[in-house]
Amino acid sequence: MKHTPWLGHALLAASTLLWLPQAALLAWAIDSLARDAATGMAVSVRTAVGVLLLGLLKASLEAWGQRRVFMQARQHLTQLREHATAALGNRSPLDKQRPASGLAASMVAEQAEAIVPWHSRYQPAQWRTLLVPPAILLAVAVHSWLAALILLCSAPLIPLFMAIVGWRAKAASEEQMVELGGLHAFLLDRLRGLATLRALGAVQATATQLRRSGESLKERTMKVLRIAFLSSAVLELFSALGVALVAVYIGFHLLGEVPFGTWGQPLTLGQGLFVLMLAPAFFEPLRELSAAWHDRASGQAALANLALLQQPGVAVVTASGDSVQPVIPSAPAGMGIEMQQVDFAHGDEPPVLHGFDLSVEPGEHLAIVGVSGSGKTVLLALLAGLLQARQGHIRLDGQPLDAGTIGTLRQQMAWMGQKPHIFTGSMRTNTTLERDRVDAQRVAQTLAHSGIQALVERLPGQILGEGGTGLSGGEIARLALARLAANPQARLLLVDEPTAHLDSETAAQVIDTLLHLARGKTLLVATHDPLLMARLPRHVRLELASTTTTDSTGETP
Known part of the structure; x- marks a missing residue:
């Protein structure tokens, strides 16, 4: 089954944007309750129904979009594996540059799986980051240009520091995958020669080397995880500062201490709550992008490994689809x-x-x-x-x-x-x-x-x-x-x-x-x-x- 490449990402972005009408309904209900309790109760019932219907629509779009994105990622991975295995199959077993069997198997079977989270998590988060924050920023700016300015100044710091951290994360992921592939190749080679190792009394030395390789892989894996946690910490710091500044401004503005920052008229309680509820949602796509940043680094490293397997080498003579013909029974016994x-x-x-x-x-x-x-x-x-x-x-x-x-x-x-x-x-x-x-x-x-x-x-x-x-x-x-x-x-x-x-x-x-x-x-x-x-x-x-x-x-x- 074929999928439109952008449709799944668009559905996920649309599901996130449904928070805008939900937040508007909630702010309107609270503002109505604050003005008149009797009228506010009737408004709250209608608001609850509207929020529920929007929530069901949001969940449906989210599930539909996630399914499409995941299926696209699996299909793309299948195609990449087919191309890689076909390239390996066309390379001669006598090719000196042919990757070791254990390394190639690790790249195709295990390491290639990192491409799926990259496509199913990071790319949807990337789409949301491109579409959702501008929409929220526009909705906030309609009510308060100062709150929009606070969000706009906070946002660029996050991708800047994430990019700095991400460069190192990609390098660490590539080093981890090289170490993992080398460990697979070493293990496969020793398993093949286990009888020889026993005969030579080298089992303990092999176990020691395997333990040393495992410790090296563990250190590289922990290094990748530390970088991933650092990326999340950077995002949480700046997003918390941005939300806090908006909350402080809205609070003092509603109290009359900071009367500026709007388009002439002071914010009502409903407008202030609406802006305040949108502030965390403004950073939510960036938070998802940060959480999936490690998936991007791992996926790109896995893709580079698959591309390495497809590099031209010494090829075999490959039969065309219609080249196999029945052998003629009357042919001479020997072949000239x-x-x-x-x-x-x-x-x-x-x-x-x-x-x-x-x-x-x-x-x-x-x-x-x-x-x-x-x-x-x-x-x-x-x-x-x-x-x-x-x-x-x-x-x-x-x-x-x-x-x-x-x-x-x-x-x-x-x-x-x-x-x-x-x-x-x-x-x-x-x-x-x-x-x-x-x-x-x-x-x-x-x-x-x-x-x-x-x-x-x-x-x-x-x-x-x-x-x-x-x-x-x-x-x-x-x-x-x-x-x-x-x-x-x-x-x-x-x-x-x-x-x-x-x-x-x-x-x-x-x-x-x-x-x-x-x-x-x-x-x-x-x-x-x-x-x-x-x-x-x-x-x-x-x-x-x-x-x-x-x-x-x-x-x-």
Whole structure:
């Protein structure tokens, strides 16, 4: 449901302005009672009815306006979250500038909630401050120019001091949110590595650091609260002085001690009471603005964080809406690869690949070798569309790798990274990754062929922990191989360091399983393992920022 942006604020301002006729009725009733008790009683009854009806109308406008403003704030926050998550989703998991998962989750899920009070409390208070005090000032000036002058001189001091305090409040809120995001990122990282911390006996040191971070966050939070209380104290001081001065003037004027300040005629009791009742209402919007000033500071800091998540980074190749087409069953088993003059660099860093050429025949197996940082993982990521080349052309089966083809091409790829992630769920869920086209029979065959059947028998029906808690490195590697085998349409296998951190016996088993799964398919493996390199017929060695590669067959692609 769409809302007119200004309507909710206008309804809330109108509800506040209804105090003017209510105050007029009350002042008229009291003035009538003071003049003639009998007549005043009849007037009081009519006044009570009028005040009641205006009160019901005021409550209705207030509720309606608050609902509209709140719904607008929630819709705006939803849109901001969608944009932020879409921007994060379009950034490559290999982007070095990508925010940490814990920090990004804190910004999107928790810190972003501060935007709702900013829109639902501060902005309505801002509208009331712009509309209500001028209306009240005009109503007071009709009866007494001196009372209006007192209010007019008192009002500018409040936003002036609030602005001075507010600048510091915004900075303190930003510091608090940075500290909060850092604490979330630290906690998530330590939870992921809890097994390692226990093995190294570092649990107590981690707890001490976590306690230290918590104390730092507490100090920053209390600093924000102190500034917020200071802002309220400034408002209450000047508003109390303004109301007191008006009350003193009205009192002495009605007693005849201060006869000036009106438009020729002295104020009646009803007029004096009307002006006196409007004086606190003149400062009420400013009081609400002060109470919501901290919401503004927190909301702007949260908005800046969401904008930070949307900053451009290293992007993936994103599929267009109509790019996913059914895979042709008669297509050849392997996938051909052609890379011409490909350049890639992380941001402003030196290029990882420069003028890179590579040609791979369908069904060919080759090892991508080279020193760390030479671009082995980058090369695999470029072929998977997880990174975008700055220059050059990449073609798979003769099709350019772009938004129009990536959806269909990715259906025919399978990826195994250096650190396969295990999700909380069953063995079947971690194998299929919720792919509908993988049936139960194929999962059973896949687990058996990938050498993980022993794990299935050891953990029948058990839910695996997040990150593979309790599984060995070899078991995680075999489960990653099972994911490769469970994709029936995979024609290109991209594998990154499959035997890293494995003992020789387990590594040999993983190599045998990988080569068995890759029969008839195109296989690219980034590796330092000499045993794995010896099993592959072709090697492509990458040099640091090289324009050429060295091929084991003596060719220069």
